[in-house]
Amino acid sequence: MPGTRKLGRATSHRTAMLRALVTFLLENGKIETTVTRAKEVRSLTEKMITIAKEKNLHNYRLVMSFVTKEEVANKLFEEIAPKYVDRNGGYTRITKLGPRRGDAAEMAIIELL
Numbered sequence: 322m323p324g325t326r327k328l329g330r331a332t333s334h335r336t337a338m339l340r341a342l343v344t345f346l347l348e349n350g351k352i353e354t355t356v357t358r359a360k361e362v363r364s365l366t367e368k369m370i371t372i373a374k375e376k377n378l379h380n381y382r383l384v385m386s387f388v389t390k391e392e393v394a395n396k397l398f399e400e401i402a403p404k405y406v407d408r409n410g411g412y413t414r415i416t417k418l419g420p421r422r423g424d425a426a427e428m429a430i431i432e433l434l
Contacts, residue, residue: 351432373402
């Protein structure tokens with residue numbers, strides 16, 4: 322399910338990292354990461370929210386196969402997705418922060434709207 326960017330990691334590591342980032346974003350509402358990771362997380366998070374807008378067993382199992390915490394999946398279906406029922410995408414915002422000290426990687430904050 323993860324997108325096209327390789328992010329300098331093997332497939333299994335990249336998938337695990339993106340699953341964790343999506344879970345943390347849905348749990349906390351906002352995370353700080355690099356710009357390229359934020360762009361990948363945005364697409365996956367928006368897919369999860371779109372799936373969760375229709376509440377049924379099949380969609381719950383789809384979300385649970387990607388999100389790593391059951392309580393976050395429940396929060397997604399009960400609190401997050403109902404806020405976006407009348408919205409067609411655009412559930413997240415990426416704000417660039419500037420270079421990270423040390424390796425000068427471009428940093429960003431990704432948050433739910």
